[in-house]
Amino acid sequence: MKHLQSGFPIVAVGMSVLIFAGAMSVTRSTTAAGNTAGKMTSSAAPAQGDGALFVEFVSVLRHPRCMNCHSRGDFPRQGDDGHQHAMNVRRGPDGHGVTAEKCSTCHQDHNLSGAHLPPGAPNWGLPPPATPMIWQGLSDAQICRSIKDPKQNKNRNLNQLVEHLTEDKLVAWGWAPGEGRNPVPMSHDEFSAKVKRWQAAGAPCPSEARIKM
Numbered sequence: 133m134k135h136l137q138s139g140f141p142i143v144a145v146g147m148s149v150l151i152f153a154g155a156m157s158v159t160r161s162t163t164a165a166g167n168t169a170g171k172m173t174s175s176a177a178p179a180q181g182d183g184a185l186f187v188e189f190v191s192v193l194r195h196p197r198c199m200n201c202h203s204r205g206d207f208p209r210q211g212d213d214g215h216q217h218a219m220n221v222r223r224g225p226d227g228h229g230v231t232a233e234k235c236s237t238c239h240q241d242h243n244l245s246g247a248h249l250p251p252g253a254p255n256w257g258l259p260p261p262a263t264p265m266i267w268q269g270l271s272d273a274q275i276c277r278s279i280k281d282p283k284q285n286k287n288r289n290l291n292q293l294v295e296h297l298t299e300d301k302l303v304a305w306g307w308a309p310g311e312g313r314n315p316v317p318m319s320h321d322e323f324s325a326k327v328k329r330w331q332a333a334g335a336p337c338p339s340e341a342r343i344k345m
């Protein structure tokens with residue numbers, strides 16, 4: 133548990149060092165190629181097109197507050213270790229549980245206060261089986277392509293995807309998950325700003341080769 137929590141920032145730092153190093157070498161080789169003064173300003177917009185802007189916020193999507201509903205298997209997960217949801221809760225035909233055990237039997241549209249009481253947000257449930265939106269086990273590049281793919285993301289275009297990421301209540305719950313649960317560590321403002329920077333650059337995905345996790 134402990135190592136999982138501290139693992140995220142370390143990966144994030146590692147990635148940004150890599151990205152920074154990448155940006156530096158581009159700058160250096162541009163300079164070496166004889167482009168001086170004026171051209172230097174182009175380094176103010178590094179990494180566009182290579183997916184680095186996506187990698188800057190993918191740690192949020194990989195956080196247990198998100199992954200517990202976006203993981204493999206036909207059931208939600210709980211806790212920072214992502215163990216299978218108690219009481220054999222299942223995805224069900226529409227993501228909202230099976231007849232005898234609907235999510236809404238226990239989860240409301242807000243967190244119940246008190247440790248181990250069900251958290252909640254409007255529309256609490258798993259994605260439906262036809263588009264399960266599973267990110268667990270995917271590379272950064274695959275997650276990026278998956279959330280942009282209209283066949284997998286409920287026909288959202290990029291604007292709608294960004295709106296979902298930055299404004300949807302179910303997503304926002306990750307920053308206020310209720311007593312006893314760790315919120316997503318990157319601030320919501322920072323996350324939204326990074327998502328919008330990625331959108332402005334044309335939402336590039338990392339190439340398969342550069343991500344090895």
Ligand code: HEC
Binds near residue numbers: 235251
């Ligand atoms: C019988 C009651 C019950 C049902 C039905 C139920 N849940 Fe839960 N769920 C809980 C309780 C209680 C917790 C809090 C456990 C804790 O904090 O120890 C919880 C926690 C969770 C969490 C954990 C959040 C986190 O990040 O740790 C997720 C995700 C979740 N439920 C999703 C669902 C989904 C999706 C459904 C329907 C498919 C569902 N639950 C159905 C009672 C239920």
Ligand code: HEC
Binds near residue numbers: 285
């Ligand atoms: C309680 C379960 C639950 C939690 C927690 C949750 N999601 Fe989701 N997520 C869903 C459901 C259900 C959908 C499908 C709803 C829809 O398409 O309108 C969805 C859809 C999405 C999509 C749509 C695109 C796609 O193809 O995947 C994105 C992006 C997303 N969630 C991001 C997040 C992020 C980021 C977090 C954490 C900060 C998060 N979610 C936490 C249940 C959850």
